[in-house]
Amino acid sequence: MSTAAAADEPLPELDLRLTQENLEDLYEHAPCGYCSCLPDGTLVKLNQTLLGWLGYTAPELVARQCLQQLFTVGGRLHYEMYCAPLLLLQNQVRELSYLLRRKDGTTLPVLMSAVLLRDTNGQPLVVRVTLFDITERRKYEQELLRARQHADEQREQLARANEELTRKNEQLSRINADLDSFVYTASHDLKQPIDNMTGLFQELRRTVRFPDAEAVPMLDMFAEALQQILSTIQGLTEVVQLQRQLEQVPTETIELRSFTEEIVRSLQQRLSEPAATFALDFQAAPTVRMTRSSLHSMLYNLLSNSLRYAQPGRPPHVRVSSAHVGNALVLSVQDNGRGIDLVRYEQELFQLFRRFHPEVAGSGMGLYLVNRLVNQAGGRIEVESTVGKGTTFRVFLTTGIPAAATSSGPSNLSA
The missing domain is CATH 3.30.450.20 (PAS domain)
Structure with a gap:
């Protein structure tokens, strides 16, 4: 029925009692x-x-x-x-x-x-x-007032919690700064005596002859221990120096492909047989924004670990790629090496001096440094690993800048 037709219909008769x-x-x-x-x-x-x-x-x-x-x-x-x-x-x-x-x-x-x-x-x-x-209205107003008072109390509690958190963060920052200063001073003061010991030991080996046949392996063990101490001191110094540099060096937009190729070339000069291959794919996210020294140290440590912990009898193959996941830029480093038993070692993965393959020479500082650099950049790390098959590190960086995929497509590099 149309509206016009409905309008033409007469209204029902009004009950006259309503007018009385x-x-x-x-x-x-x-x-x-x-x-x-x-x-x-x-x-x-x-x-x-x-x-x-x-x-x-x-x-x-x-x-x-x-x-x-x-x-x-x-x-x-x-x-x-x-x-x-x-x-x-x-x-x-x-x-x-x-x-x-x-x-x-x-x-x-x-x-x-x-x-x-x-x-x-x-x-x-x-x-x-x-x-x-207005009884019901007054109840409603009182309920609103109570809700507002509760919200004010919650806001005050949150403000106090934030103040306490800020105070603790400042305290932790001071403690970290003191620890960094202590580590830097200690490593600097220890380096000279260790260098002196190394020089004296080399001179001792050159000038002294030991008739005991067991002395030679003992001397080798002593030389290895000295080298381990030097490596640890150098690593500690590097951690503190890099931290201080990050506080002063501004971030910049870095083209990932050329940057990573430069690191790969420096690693290839140190490779021994069998030859390693690298696959680089930065098409999805060609650039990242962070400090150049931080990115270099992070990628260098992850790539060198992929080569150092290669599976015996299998040529190392390392794939480095980038992608955008939500608001984060993700850098992935995947290898086919020895892998890590995450069920056993996941909680210790980024601890200082922690090593999971004692048969391979190392200082146990690489992953610690990588994790510290990523945290400094406001990011996080995820790890997937299977013993005997390989490991994948995914670095999530909120400082990543999306860019058009133009010149950073897949490429393969061989030693």
């Missing part, structure tokens, strides 16, 4: 309270709704009490000092909040509106008052 409302009954049992009072507040008329709210009868109030006497003490003061003068000034007030005192001593929250009527001479004659029960 009793005005007195409508006043007495209205859904709000009505009362009339003299300009001084003396009550002259109240409807049954208001009397029912208050618990009084009309004779108990009419000509016996004033409107303001129905309010609490605070409400009475407000009425006399604010509401009554305002009525005289502008002949009406709207939606003033008061508490009515019932006969049983309880209170009822209401909103009051009032109109002042005047006689022909302009003199105040009568005040007509309308009162609305």
Whole structure:
């Protein structure tokens, strides 16, 4: 049926009983309270709704009490000092909040509106008052107030927690700075005596002959121990120096392919048979933004570890790639080497001086340094590894800058 046709239909006949409302009954049992009072507040008329709210009868109030006497003490003061003068000034007030005192001593929250009527001479004659029960509204307002107070308390607790966290972070920063200074000083002070010992030992081996056949392997073991000490001292110095450099060197946008190829070339000069191969794929994310020295140390350590821990009898193959995952740039270094038993060593993977293949020479500082550099850049590392099959390191960097894939497609490099 169309709208026009519906509009043409006659409306149902109006029940005439609805037009015959009793005005007195409508006043007495209205859904709000009505009362009339003299300009001084003396009550002259109240409807049954208001009397029912208050618990009084009309004779108990009419000509016996004033409107303001129905309010609490605070409400009475407000009425006399604010509401009554305002009525005289502008002949009406709207939606003033008061508490009515019932006969049983309880209170009822209401909103009051009032109109002042005047006689022909302009003199105040009568005040007509309308009162609305706002009990539910008051409960809602109180609930909102409690929720706001709770939110304020939570905000204060959070602010205190943040202050405490800031204080602890500052304390940890000072401790780390002190530790770095101690490590740097200790490694610097130890290096000279160890260098002297190394020189003296080399001179000893050159000039002294030992008749005991067992002396030669012992000398070799001593030389290896000296070299291990030197390597550890050098690693500690490198960690602290690199940390200090990162605090001063700004970040920059680095083209990954050429940067990684340079590292690969430097590693290839040290390779022994069998030859290693490298696959580079930076098509998905050609550039990264971070400090150049930090990226160099991170990639150099991961790539050199891939070669150092190659599986015996299997030519090393290393794949380096990049991708965007959410808001992070992910650098992946995957090898086919010995692998790491993560079930056993996962919690110790990035600890200082921790080594998982004692048969391979190393200082146990590479992964520690990589993890520290990644954390410094605001990133994180994920590791997947299978013993005898290889390891994949994924470095998530939030500083990565998306770039169009133009000139960093897959490439293969061989030693």
